[in-house]
Amino acid sequence: xxxxxxxxxxxxxxxLTSLFTGLAFAGVIISVIxxxxxxxxxRAEFKGQKEALQNQEFDNKFFQMLNLxxxxxxxxxxxxxxxxxxxxxxxxxxxxxxxxxxxxxxYQSQNKDKFLDFQSAFDDFNNSYDTTFKYYFINLYQILxxxxxxxxxxxxxxxxxxxxxxQLTKNQLVLLAYNAIGVQNFTTNDYQQLVEKxxxxxxxxxxxxxxxxxxxxxxxxxxxxxxxxxxxxxxxxIDEIAKHR
Numbered sequence: 001x002x003x004x005x006x007x008x009x010x011x012x013x014x015x016l017t018s019l020f021t022g023l024a025f026a027g028v029i030i031s032v033i034x035x036x037x038x039x040x041x042x043r044a045e046f047k048g049q050k051e052a053l054q055n056q057e058f059d060n061k062f063f064q065m066l067n068l069x070x071x072x073x074x075x076x077x078x079x080x081x082x083x084x085x086x087x088x089x090x091x092x093x094x095x096x097x098x099x100x101x102x103x104x105x106x107y108q109s110q111n112k113d114k115f116l117d118f119q120s121a122f123d124d125f126n127n128s129y130d131t132t133f134k135y136y137f138i139n140l141y142q143i144l145x146x147x148x149x150x151x152x153x154x155x156x157x158x159x160x161x162x163x164x165x166x167q168l169t170k171n172q173l174v175l176l177a178y179n180a181i182g183v184q185n186f187t188t189n190d191y192q193q194l195v196e197k198x199x200x201x202x203x204x205x206x207x208x209x210x211x212x213x214x215x216x217x218x219x220x221x222x223x224x225x226x227x228x229x230x231x232x233x234x235x236x237x238i239d240e241i242a243k244h245r
Contacts, residue, residue, distance in 0.1 A: 058150055062160060065143045070167065072139060076132050091171040094133050098178065101125045102215045115221040122182035137179045140164075144194045161198040170208055177201060177209065181225050192226070199232035206240040220244040 076090040085093040101107065101121040126134050143164055151157035168176070180191040195201070209223060210216045223241045231237045 062143070062146065065139075065146065066164065066167065069136075069139050069143065072136060076136075078132065088169050088172070090132055091169060091175060094129060095171045095175055097129075098122075098125050098175070099212050099215050102218050103212075115218075118178075118218045118222060119182065119185055122178065123185060126179075126182060133175070133179075137176065137183075140176070141191050141194070144198070145190070148194060148197070158198055161200070165198075165200055170204065173201060173204055174208055177226070178222060181222050196227050196230040199229060201226070201230050201237070202232035202234050204231075204234070204237065206237050 073090075074087045076085075076087060078085045078090045078093050080093060098121070101124065102118065104121065107117050107121040107124075144161065147157050147160045147164070151160060165173075176195065180195050183191055209219045220241070221244075224245050226241075228238050231241075
């Protein structure tokens with residue numbers, strides 16, 4: 001074999017060497033791609049586990065807060081001259097008592113804005129029953145606020161607020177409507193915005209608020225403060241309130 005032939009033969013190995021080098025490089029690239037994909041999948045799995053853990057933590061705290069609210073309610077006791085009210089029945093007493101405050105001549109004003117009458121009555125009533133009325137609605141607000149802050153999906157948040165609302169009687173909802181407006185005299189309108197956002201009064205009727213004809217004018221002044229979203233698809237109630245806007 002001549003030297004020239006040996007050179008050609010040697011060059012053929014260089015070609016094979018280049019081929020194997022190229023294949024090796026391609027293998028490195030494929031390995032990097034596969035490792036990147038595995039890392040993405042691992043991150044996605046970790047994120048899913050983290051979200052599941054956060055949801056579990058939220059559920060645990062939410063139901064703890066809900067149980068606390070129910071326990072607080074069950075321990076309420078109010079003794080009147082006629083009978084003793086306990087648990088959720090105390091809100092029947094509180095609603096009737098607040099209506100008495102609204103009608104009391106001490107809160108009547110010559111001012112055309114009858115809403116001032118409501119505010120004076122509410123402030124005194126709120127302070128008089130701070131261990132029941134005020135305490136209860138402070139705790140209820142904290143649950144609503146907790147849901148609103150931590151649940152970003154509005155439909156999911158609505159499911160939780162529906163569970164919360166399902167715990168409330170008609171009397172509690174009516175008092176909530178008064179409270180969310182009345183507390184704005186010494187705080188923000190955050191409470192009102194939350195009950196509006198989650199349509200807390202969608203299942204109430206106008207008569208639930210105005211059982212007593214003597215308080216109709218004052219109640220109307222309260223209800224018109226709410227946007228229609230608070231009553232959701234309850235068109236009968238929305239139409240009735242619209243008459244007084």
